[in-house]
Amino acid sequence: MRTAVAQFEIEHLGFLDPAGDLLGELPADIGSLEQIKRGYRLMVLTRLFDTRAVNLQRTGQMGTFPSSLGQEAVTVGFSLAMQDDDRFLPSYREHGAQLCRGVTLLEQLLYWGGDERGSDFQGPRKDFPLSVPIATQCLHATGIATAIKLRGEQQAVVVCCGDGATSKGDFYEAINVAGVWNLPVLFVVTNNHWAISVPRSAQSKAETLAQKAIAAGIDSLQVDGNDLLAMEYASRQALERARAGGGPFLIEALTYRMGDHTTADDARRYRDDEEVSKYWQQDPIPRIKAYLVAHAGWSKDDEEALQNDCKQQLEQAVKDYLATEPQPPEAMFDYLYANLPEAYATQRQQVIDKASTNPNGADHE
Amino acid sequence: MSEQTLIEAVNLALLHAMEQDEEVVLLGEDVGANGGVFRATDGLQQQFGPDRVMDTPLAENMIAGLAIGMAAEGLKPVAEIQFMGFIYPALDQIISHAGRLRNRTRGRLSCPMVLRAPFGAGIHAPEHHSESTEALFAHMPGVRVVIPSSPGRAYGLLLAAIADPDPVVFLEPKRIYRLVKEEFDANREPQPLDVCFTLRSGEDITLVSWGASVVETGEAATQLAKQGISAEVIDVATVSPIDMTTILESVAKTGRCVIIHEAARSGGIGADIAAGIGEHCLLDLLAPVIRVTGYDTIVPMARMEHLYLPAVDQIVTAAIQTMEFE
Numbered sequence: 001m002r003t004a005v006a007q008f009e010i011e012h013l014g015f016l017d018p019a020g021d022l023l024g025e026l027p028a029d030i031g032s033l034e035q036i037k038r039g040y041r042l043m044v045l046t047r048l049f050d051t052r053a054v055n056l057q058r059t060g061q062m063g064t065f066p067s068s069l070g071q072e073a074v075t076v077g078f079s080l081a082m083q084d085d086d087r088f089l090p091s092y093r094e095h096g097a098q099l100c101r102g103v104t105l106l107e108q109l110l111y112w113g114g115d116e117r118g119s120d121f122q123g124p125r126k127d128f129p130l131s132v133p134i135a136t137q138c139l140h141a142t143g144i145a146t147a148i149k150l151r152g153e154q155q156a157v158v159v160c161c162g163d164g165a166t167s168k169g170d171f172y173e174a175i176n177v178a179g180v181w182n183l184p185v186l187f188v189v190t191n192n193h194w195a196i197s198v199p200r201s202a203q204s205k206a207e208t209l210a211q212k213a214i215a216a217g218i219d220s221l222q223v224d225g226n227d228l229l230a231m232e233y234a235s236r237q238a239l240e241r242a243r244a245g246g247g248p249f250l251i252e253a254l255t256y257r258m259g260d261h262t263t264a265d266d267a268r269r270y271r272d273d274e275e276v277s278k279y280w281q282q283d284p285i286p287r288i289k290a291y292l293v294a295h296a297g298w299s300k301d302d303e304e305a306l307q308n309d310c311k312q313q314l315e316q317a318v319k320d321y322l323a324t325e326p327q328p329p330e331a332m333f334d335y336l337y338a339n340l341p342e343a344y345a346t347q348r349q350q351v352i353d354k355a356s357t358n359p360n361g362a363d364h365e
Numbered sequence: 366m367s368e369q370t371l372i373e374a375v376n377l378a379l380l381h382a383m384e385q386d387e388e389v390v391l392l393g394e395d396v397g398a399n400g401g402v403f404r405a406t407d408g409l410q411q412q413f414g415p416d417r418v419m420d421t422p423l424a425e426n427m428i429a430g431l432a433i434g435m436a437a438e439g440l441k442p443v444a445e446i447q448f449m450g451f452i453y454p455a456l457d458q459i460i461s462h463a464g465r466l467r468n469r470t471r472g473r474l475s476c477p478m479v480l481r482a483p484f485g486a487g488i489h490a491p492e493h494h495s496e497s498t499e500a501l502f503a504h505m506p507g508v509r510v511v512i513p514s515s516p517g518r519a520y521g522l523l524l525a526a527i528a529d530p531d532p533v534v535f536l537e538p539k540r541i542y543r544l545v546k547e548e549f550d551a552n553r554e555p556q557p558l559d560v561c562f563t564l565r566s567g568e569d570i571t572l573v574s575w576g577a578s579v580v581e582t583g584e585a586a587t588q589l590a591k592q593g594i595s596a597e598v599i600d601v602a603t604v605s606p607i608d609m610t611t612i613l614e615s616v617a618k619t620g621r622c623v624i625i626h627e628a629a630r631s632g633g634i635g636a637d638i639a640a641g642i643g644e645h646c647l648l649d650l651l652a653p654v655i656r657v658t659g660y661d662t663i664v665p666m667a668r669m670e671h672l673y674l675p676a677v678d679q680i681v682t683a684a685i686q687t688m689e690f691e
């Protein structure tokens with residue numbers, strides 16, 4: 001005889017419709033208006049940053065850059081719900097979350113401008129730097145969470161990865177160990193529908209990515225990732241639970257990559273403009289602004305002040321970035337080991353000499 | 366005959382291999398509609414369909430493992446790893462299986478697959494996109510490691526790699542993907558694996574290199590010629606196994622050798638070549654063998670990347686130092 005031995009369900013959470021109107025009654029503990037205003041500001045700043053960074057790349061003043069255009073509510077949403085002493089492990093498209101965590105605009109510009117000092121950020125000293133090798137960070141998050149748990153501390157870990165990343169072993173291995181060891185980790189899977197040119201549908205036959213958590217015995221939720229209220233709320237609940245020993249959680253944040261994969265990509269080769277325009281109607285920024293206008297008396301003056309303030313902050317950061325002197329060449333060696341082994345002393349001197357005789361590296365510009 | 370860049374030559378070799386042999390299939394991330402992030406597979410899915418040009422889910426270990434199974438079944442998979450920096454999850458499959466299947470089964474099963482990957486620094490890419498770790502693969506028995514240095518060579522060697530009955534890691538120096546156009550005869554003929562190519566003959570000194578560094582090495586030879594020094598330039602091409610015969614014959618003639626590679630110095634293939642010269646040519650040597658290489662560091666990010674790469678003047682200086690050795 002066959003009998004059902006387990007049954008599962010995946011829920012979706014959203015509070016705002018695309019116009020910013022409420023879909024129903026909000027829970028009593030929804031994010032405070034002060035929090036949401038802070039989130040809105042971060043989203044606006046993130047979008048300005050993205051636009052400016054792409055522009056800097058196009059004019060040869062920055063390296064390859066991945067825009068987070070359209071995904072601002074995801075990254076700002078979960079990071080608003082974090083406490084300072086939680087840990088964050090980004091993928092590479094979470095500029096908003098890093099800003100929220102206290103990584104400065106200048107530090108982020110330095111990183112994308114090809115300067116390692118951008119990862120030595122002064123704010124959240126225990127957060128990890130960006131992770132370029134897809135999904136590898138998911139495992140680091142479980143290690144950090146294990147350390148927190150062993151010490152009996154009450155912090156949580158947030159790790160981000162994309163829809164594409166959920167195809168990789170690292171992701172499965174991480175959710176598995178997080179489940180079986182009951183680790184305080186929140187996995188945020190940013191489902192922006194594309195992994196470069198590969199659509200979500202070609203990545204997995206699973207109906208939702210949230211359900212991947214089921215196999216690991218982890219609770220999960222699909223969240224409207226373009227709804228700041230929902231992202232903040234779902235993340236806050238998951239983090240409070242994790243800090244209290246309730247174990248891991250997975251959020252599949254549904255959003256859309258409005259821009260090219262990076263400045264090195266041309267998305268028109270593989271997706272229709274029509275699909276992109278459709279998603280502009282889901283834009284998370286006007287949506288949350290409409291909510292603030294309706295519920296927090298957000299005025300034209302407030303908006304203007306915010307825009308001006310963000311632009312000023314950004315332009316100052318760009319100025320500082322462009323004026324930052326390069327590192328000394330020996331920096332290449334000086335952070336490889338706690339104490340540079342004597343074996344490398346000659347090479348270290350060689351690069352110093354090379355830089356002084358060939359400062360521009362004429363062969364390789 | 367037409368002028369092609371290295372990346373166009375790769376594309377053409379894939380096209381010709383697929384036309385010639387139905388068993389050749391391509392797989393990898395973004396190789397289909399997008400034609401590969403560098404356009405190596407541009408147009409091929411349109412021409413051969415998604416069954417022969419497969420966009421895979423994002424997982425390199427899976428890509429290598431898939432290719433091994435396909436190859437054992439008699440397909441000839443050519444898998445693209447988007448950047449060499451992301452090949453490491455596949456190392457298990459390559460070292461534990463691709464290189465061992467023939468040996469373990471005493472020839473009953475084999476693994477005629479190619480893993481292509483762009484590699485090397487110099488294009489201002491983000492972190493993890495710039496390393497040259499060919500030596501890791503050279504250390505794996507049963508696996509060939511092939512690195513072209515020009516469009517024509519890329520075309521011929523890739524055809525050979527695909528036709529070869531064993532696994533080949535085919536590393537493409539992305540810094541020179543579009544650097545030069547070369548006219549070559551796309552005659553569907555493979556060029557030989559397991560041999561070095563002498564690109565320029567000379568009498569005074571042997572310069573040995575591979576991949577993108579061949580460009581700077583050639584430029585150094587030109588500068589040396591102006592100073593009356595006649596340099597022989599050898600492109601190793603198949604860096605594992607190495608054709609030491611060609612190198613030894615050259616060094617026996619010139620008595621001097623400089624080895625140039627972009628990869629980190631220690632544990633590099635240059636060390637193997639120098640050891641071979643030491644073993645077999647000691648009495649012909651007029652000077653110590655010198656290496657000009659990348660440093661034993663993580664390749665710096667874009668702002669300092671140029672300092673990492675072996676430069677023409679470093680090669681020239683090393684050659685002159687060798688010439689002046691007494």
Ligand SMILES: Cc1ncc(C[n+]2csc(CCOP(=O)(O)OP(=O)(O)O)c2C)c(N)n1
Nearest residue numbers: 093132133134162163164165194195196451
């Ligand atoms: C292990 C690995 N393989 C390949 C790449 C190249 N690559 C960079 S981003 C990307 C797509 C990632 O898609 P997804 O996980 O959905 O994240 P998104 O870019 O959409 O934010 C690929 C294939 C990489 N960085 N790491």
Ligand SMILES: [Mg+2]
Nearest residue numbers: 162163194195
């Ligand atoms: Mg994605």
